[in-house]
Amino acid sequence: MSSFGLPENPASIASVTDRVLPVEIGGAVAAIHFLGDVAAFVGAEEAVTFAAREGEATRLPIHDGAVLCVTSDGKRIVTGGDDGKLMQIAGNGDVTTLATDAKHRWIDNVALNSDGAVAWSVGKTAFVRTAKGEEKSHEVKSTVGGLAFAPKGLRLAIAHYNGVTLWFPNMTATPEGLEWAGSHLAVSFSPDNKFLVTAMHEPALHGWRLADGKHMRMTGYPARVRSMSWSANGKLLATSGADTVILWPFGSKDGPMGKEPAMLAPLQARVTVVACHPREDILAAGYSNGTILLVRMTDGAEILVRKNTDEAVTALGWNAKGNLLAFAAGDGKAGLLEM
Amino acid sequence: MSEPTAASKIPVTVLTGYLGAGKTTLLNRILSENHGKKYAVIVNEFGEIGIDNDLIIGADEEVFEMNNGCVCCTVRGDLVRILDGLMKRKGKFDAIIVETTGLADPAPVAQTFFVDEDVQENARLDAVVTVADAKWLSDRLKDAPEAKNQIAFADVIVLNKTDLVTPAELAEVEGRIRAINPYAKLHRTQRCQVAIADVLERGAFDLDRILELEPEFLEASDHDHHHHDHDHEHCHDENCTHEHHHHDHDHHHDHDHAHGMKHYHDEDMQSLSLRTSKPLDPTKFMPWLQQLVATEGQKILRSKGILAFTGDDDRYVFQGVHMMLEGTHQRAWKDGEPRESRLVFIGRELPEQAIRDGFEQCVTT
Numbered sequence: 278m279s280s281f282g283l284p285e286n287p288a289s290i291a292s293v294t295d296r297v298l299p300v301e302i303g304g305a306v307a308a309i310h311f312l313g314d315v316a317a318f319v320g321a322e323e324a325v326t327f328a329a330r331e332g333e334a335t336r337l338p339i340h341d342g343a344v345l346c347v348t349s350d351g352k353r354i355v356t357g358g359d360d361g362k363l364m365q366i367a368g369n370g371d372v373t374t375l376a377t378d379a380k381h382r383w384i385d386n387v388a389l390n391s392d393g394a395v396a397w398s399v400g401k402t403a404f405v406r407t408a409k410g411e412e413k414s415h416e417v418k419s420t421v422g423g424l425a426f427a428p429k430g431l432r433l434a435i436a437h438y439n440g441v442t443l444w445f446p447n448m449t450a451t452p453e454g455l456e457w458a459g460s461h462l463a464v465s466f467s468p469d470n471k472f473l474v475t476a477m478h479e480p481a482l483h484g485w486r487l488a489d490g491k492h493m494r495m496t497g498y499p500a501r502v503r504s505m506s507w508s509a510n511g512k513l514l515a516t517s518g519a520d521t522v523i524l525w526p527f528g529s530k531d532g533p534m535g536k537e538p539a540m541l542a543p544l545q546a547r548v549t550v551v552a553c554h555p556r557e558d559i560l561a562a563g564y565s566n567g568t569i570l571l572v573r574m575t576d577g578a579e580i581l582v583r584k585n586t587d588e589a590v591t592a593l594g595w596n597a598k599g600n601l602l603a604f605a606a607g608d609g610k611a612g613l614l615e616m
Numbered sequence: 617m618s619e620p621t622a623a624s625k626i627p628v629t630v631l632t633g634y635l636g637a638g639k640t641t642l643l644n645r646i647l648s649e650n651h652g653k654k655y656a657v658i659v660n661e662f663g664e665i666g667i668d669n670d671l672i673i674g675a676d677e678e679v680f681e682m683n684n685g686c687v688c689c690t691v692r693g694d695l696v697r698i699l700d701g702l703m704k705r706k707g708k709f710d711a712i713i714v715e716t717t718g719l720a721d722p723a724p725v726a727q728t729f730f731v732d733e734d735v736q737e738n739a740r741l742d743a744v745v746t747v748a749d750a751k752w753l754s755d756r757l758k759d760a761p762e763a764k765n766q767i768a769f770a771d772v773i774v775l776n777k778t779d780l781v782t783p784a785e786l787a788e789v790e791g792r793i794r795a796i797n798p799y800a801k802l803h804r805t806q807r808c809q810v811a812i813a814d815v816l817e818r819g820a821f822d823l824d825r826i827l828e829l830e831p832e833f834l835e836a837s838d839h840d841h842h843h844h845d846h847d848h849e850h851c852h853d854e855n856c857t858h859e860h861h862h863h864d865h866d867h868h869h870d871h872d873h874a875h876g877m878k879h880y881h882d883e884d885m886q887s888l889s890l891r892t893s894k895p896l897d898p899t900k901f902m903p904w905l906q907q908l909v910a911t912e913g914q915k916i917l918r919s920k921g922i923l924a925f926t927g928d929d930d931r932y933v934f935q936g937v938h939m940m941l942e943g944t945h946q947r948a949w950k951d952g953e954p955r956e957s958r959l960v961f962i963g964r965e966l967p968e969q970a971i972r973d974g975f976e977q978c979v980t981t
Contacts, residue, residue, distance in 0.1 A: 305704070321704040343704035359673075359701055382674060383701060400676060419678050420694055438680055438693060459683040460693050478696065478732075479683050500733060 292581040293571075297612040300328045306605035309594030310349035312368045316594065316603035317354055318611055319347045325354070325366060328603070330615060339364050339372065346387045346397075351597050355395055357384025363397050376404070388433070390426040394446075396433050398424055403435045405446040413446045422462040422478075428470045436461035436475050441485070443473075455485045457492065463502075468511030472532050476502040480518055482525070486532060493534055495525055499547070506553040506560065513539075513574060515551040515560050522548050522562045522572060541577040542570050546585070552593035552602075561602055563590025569604055582614055625740040626703075628712045629816055630725050633747030634756050634763040635718030638776040642747055642808040642815070643715060651812055653710040656702055658695065660717045671709055673698055677717055679724045682731060689731065689939060690724040696732050703738045711816060712739065719762045722746075722769040723917065723938055729821070730940040743820035746770035746800075747808065751780045754789050757796070764885050767793055768917050768962050770800040771820035779806045796885045797962055798831035799920075823944050826933045829889070829920055829958045888966050890959040890975045895926040901978040905934070905941065908974060913939030916963040922946075924955040926980050 305321040318326040322343050328334040340358030347356045354366040361378035378384065378399050386398040393408035398421035404414045419438035426433055435442045440456040441464060460478035467474070472493070474484040480501050484493035497519075504517035512528035521540040525533040542548075546566035553560045558574040567586035570579045583590075588608040595602055605611035633639045647655060656671035680693035695714065702712065714725060722744050729741040746766045749756075753775075756763035767773065773793060778786055786804070793802065801818075803810045819825040901923070909916060919936040934943030949955050961971065 307704070343701055345701050345704070359705075380674075383698075385697065385701075400674075420676055420697065422697075438678065458681070460680045460696075477683075478680070478693065481683075 290579055290581050293614060294581055294584060297583065297614050298330060300326075300334055300603075300605075300611040300613060302326050302334075302605060302609040302611050304609045305607055306592045306609065306611060307344055308347045309592045309603045309605060310347070310354050311351070311594055311596035311601065311603070312349070312354065312366075314596055314598075314601060316596075316601070316613060317349075317366070318592070318603070318605055319344055319354065319356060321591075325356075327370075328611075328613060330601075330613060337366070337370065337372065339366065345383055345385055348387050348389050350389045350391070353389075355387050355389060355397075357387045357397055359383045361399075363387065363395075365395075375406070386421055386424045388424040388426050390431060391428070392431065394426070394431055396424050396426065398435070401437075403433065403444065405431075405433060405444075407431065407446065415442070415444050415446070415452065417442050422460060423464040423475065425464045425466055425473075427466050428468055434464045434466065434473055436464040441473060441475060455490060457483050457485075459483075463505060465505055465507070465514075467514070467527050467532075468507050469527075471530075472527055474505065474514060476505060476516075482516065484532060486534075491534070493532055495533060495538070498523070504548075504550045504552075506551045508553045508558060508560070508574060509556050510558070513553075515553055515562075515574075517548040517551050517562075520544060520547055522551055522560065524574060539574075539577075541574070542572045542579055544568060544570075549589045550591065550593045552595055554599050555595050555597055556599045561593045561595070561604070563593050563604060563606075565589040567606055569593070571602075583612065586610070625738060626706070626709075626712055627742035627817060628699075628714060628729070628739050629742045629818075630722055630744045631713055631715045631747070632720060632722050632744060632766040632769070633718065633774075634749065634753070634760060634766065636752070637718070637747040637749040638774070638808050639715055639718075639747050641776075642745075642774060642810070643713065645808055645810075646713065646812055646816070649812055654708070656705075656709040656712045658698055658712065658714045660715060660720075671702075671705075673702070675714075677720060679721075689727065691728040691731050692724050695725065695728050696735060699735050699739055706738070711742070713816075721762065721765050723765075726769070726821075726937045727940060730937060730942065741821040742816065743771040743818035744769050745772040745774065745815045745818075747774045747776055748789075748793065750775050750778045750786055750789050750804070754785075754792050757792055764796060765917065767796050767800075768885050768964075770797060771818060772815055773797070773800045773802045774808060774810055774815065775802055775804045776808050777806065778804045794831075796887070798887055799829065799960060799962070821935065823933050823935065823942065824946060826920060826922060826935065826946070829922060829960050831889075884964050885962075886966060887960060887962045888968055888971060889961075890972065891956060892975075892979050893954065893956050894979050894981070895924050895928075895955065896957050896978050897980050898925040898928070898932075901925070904974050904978050908971065909936055909939050909941055912963075912967060912971075915965055915967075916961050918962045919960065921957070921959040923957045923959075924949065 302318050306318045307321045308319045310317050315327050315329045324336050324338045326334050326336045341360040343359040344356050356364050361381035363376040363384050365373045365375050382399045388396045396405045402414050402416045406412045417437045423436040433444045438460050442452045444452040461475040463476040465474050480498035482495035500518045502516050502518040506515045514525045516523045521543040524539040546564040548562050549565050550563040560572050563569050567588050569583035588606040590606050592605045600616045602614045658673050658675045676694045678693040679690050682689040921934050923932040930945040933946045
């Protein structure tokens with residue numbers, strides 16, 4: 278990273294816009310994941326487009342319809358669609374159907390565990406296929422809003438209306454419930470496994486300290502939080518939903534309890550996507566007006582990656598090494614930036 | 617970001633009706649007719665639709681309370697999720713139809729479109745269409761509060777199975793419907809034979825399309841019957857004129873309801889209309905209306921109004937569902953157009969006198 282100085286004024290903000298390699302996707306992008314140094318732009322519909330720094334972009338059809346959920350562990354990408362299929366794309370480009378819903382119901386959520394287990398949900402039912410290939414399911418009271426595996430062991434958080442269920446698929450014990458009124462959607466464990474955070478239907482996050490179930494209300498957002506990303510050291514949670522990047526401190530044993538979040542990179546537009554760098558205290562933030570900024574979390578210094586274009590940024594992704602950033606906007610205009 | 621216009625938002629029709637009224641028949645008709653349009657359909661039970669359509673989605677009818685301290689502020693959580701997923705396929709269909717279960721309250725569905733920002737950005741509520749069984753509705757209105765809610769909430773009522781009742785029974789059931797909701801468009805059908813244009817693309821929630829608020833039966837000039845039951849005309853003061861005195865369609869009908877017409881007064885669900893030809897004071901009216909829906913919103917299912925404010929050359933229109941209100945300046949009053957204010961509330965156990973008195977206070981003298 279060069280030239281990470283604080284700009285004197287917004288007009289003189291450091292810019293790397295001329296180093297962006299444009300990529301044309303031809304449709305909205307729901308998410309970006311890297312398989313090695315190849316960026317996979319997962320479309321909102323049907324296909325995944327692969328692009329690297331050199332060569333043509335290639336399009337790989339995956340679903341007959343909308344791609345409703347996607348995740349990756351860096352080795353493979355798993356997607357769920359409104360065609361009732363759970364698909365896997367391996368690093369070599371091989372596509373496998375992992376599961377098909379008999380009634381073609383939507384696959385709403387998907388999660389991958391570090392040991393190779395995969396979880397997905399259909400309506401109120403969460404399914405887990407363990408690394409050994411055993412399949413188990415658990416039904417919760419209302420439609421599953423989000424799924425996340427704990428960083429250690431085989432423990433699945435299932436977000437739903439009025440709380441989260443923590444399910445150990447390999448144990449017969451009754452799953453543990455964390456309650457909080459309202460509809461819980463995306464769910465995420467802190468990398469140190471001490472906290473669980475959900476993005477709610479209303480513009481707020483809710484968190485629990487797992488040791489004692491203590492609540493953390495994280496409110497004040499003007500819009501629903503659609504994007505959350507943990508910093509490389511796991512001490513900060515960056516979120517979208519406001520006209521600044523909101524960073525909640527999770528470094529201490531109390532997490533953000535009684536603390537104010539940091540607010541970085543204010544613009545006259547709403548943050549739509551955040552993606553923390555995998556190694557450094559840097560994040561990429563995409564805005565509703567198409568702007569993309571690199572922001573240093575320690576002091577808020579900014580670098581311009583993309584100027585405003587009117588179409589909101591819909592996806593951002595880093596490769597594991599952290600030397601490649603990929604982005605895409607609602608009109609399918611995308612790009613790759615090498616650091 | 618460019619603001620989506622009303623036209624670019626996908627219209628959503630809510631299809632309600634008590635068990636067995638004929639919702640599925642209507643849905644099958646809409647889907648099988650050769651109209652060149654493609655509909656995404658959200659149903660509560662798979663398998664009932666006999667039409668091959670890859671955009672039929674099963675829903676769970678999950679009603680969620682919002683965490684905003686407002687008890688009647690409920691939304692359909694499953695609908696938020698499904699609409700979100702459907703929007704990924706925007707361009708693949710022209711409109712969305714949401715079928716509710718026979719026992720469903722339409723309010724959470726409608727409120728979803730008022731409360732959820734993401735839903736609002738992409739979709740717009742077009743109308744609530746209620747299918748009613750001509751033979752059994754009168755009974756259901758007595759014993760099933762859900763059926764009553766569905767009639768009260770409707771913008772369009774498809775009164776089905778009219779071939780199974782006598783003209784007198786039909787007149788009675790229409791009378792009962794009108795006692796609850798005199799404003800909905802009513803279509804009498806057999807096997808839900810109704811023109812698609814009469815149920816879809818109605819724009820009933822489009823503030824720009826609020827033209828006048830007259831009881832619908834006065835406008836239904838194509839009907840040859842002479843049976844109208846006017847039991848809402850509770851008011852005879854100068855600010856609230858008897859509806860049809862002002863209407864020019866009444867020559868089509870025999871409105872001589874003084875002689876032997878039955879009056880169905882629904883004991884709890886009713887509509888209330890207010891009218892004044894004197895301008896309203898916006899500094900009094902707005903707080904009054906907001907206070908009214910805040911305190912009585914649970915009882916008020918639907919509200920609508922066209923308002924003439926003091927010193928304002930534009931018509932102001934509003935509509936509401938329970939405690940939620942939205943309003944806008946619609947257009948300039950036309951030359952020669954009477955600057956009248958007109959409000960309509962449909963609800964349960966409405967505190968009529970208090971509403972009338974409160975409204976009276978907002979009229980400039």
